[in-house]
Amino acid sequence: MTAEAEITEDQLAELIRAMDEAAAAYIRGDIHHYLSLFDHPDDYTLMPPYGGETSRGFVYTEEGAAATAEFFASGEAWLDVVESYVSGSLAVLVAVERQHGEVGGYPDQDWSLRVTLVFRRAGERWEIVHRHADPLVRQIPFDQFARLARGET
Template sequence: MENRIIMVVKGFSMIGICLSLIVDSSANSAAADVMSNDVVAIQALETRLIKANHEKDVSAVMRLYEPDTNVVIFDIVPPRQFLSKVNWQKNVAGYFASFDGPADLEIADLNITANGNLAYGYMIQHFSGKKKGSGNVDLSARVTDVYRKIGGRWFIVHEHVSVPVDIETGMADLNSKL
């Protein structure tokens, strides 16, 4: 920005400088508004994911992912890699079917960065609920989502789920919030 202002000073009068700065600040303000709207839209997408999990609504979950079949998901459960929306849908359906009641999801520490038609977010997701015949689910994972705006709407195009591992034991820490 400083270099641009110096160039403006050399090429314009004081009135030109003032007009240039007003235009720049308006453009920056408009860009910030768009980014802010994008962040709000992505936050709403993650809120829809929470609701769809609670209701075990596979179709609602799948509507949050890119309409194409090219989603890439790295998960903590086998097969740990899903390279198509069809395979991811089967996994989500199986996950929901394993619950006796809601499959609850809480999201904490959601951070989103948006720029144009691409964005990313990272968060802590806490999964809980009563498993059919085998106790409860209570685990936290670190999740990074990559989003793409298609036709004015945001979709998840890539997701990476991980949990910390205790190096000494080699065991996953399913309850860590960090």
């Protein structure tokens, strides 16, 4: 087995720039541009910001792309990186996607998310292998957290 080449500072900076661009594309519903920036391999996992089970894999369909474009009507986003880590061919970004927009039929509002993103370098491309997002950018009272943990709204 050969050792993976370490990710360079330039490659990490390009990854951060591309993820910033990806966040902006997604909130605007431009799923095709978002998907052009990163590959989603078979071992991709997603922990969505609204909770629920972790999904595995990624299957592209035109119907799914159209639904995403309709759900995310417009908006702006930028990536606020808190920390980054690299090891071999893996890069981890800990960040806040600062964003607002018209999402799910709601008028323009803040949709900022805390995100942990894991990427793998595969040749000249980046694969996103894990995304964990949550809306807890602002602290909530512990009793509200306890209700959420119990599955109450």
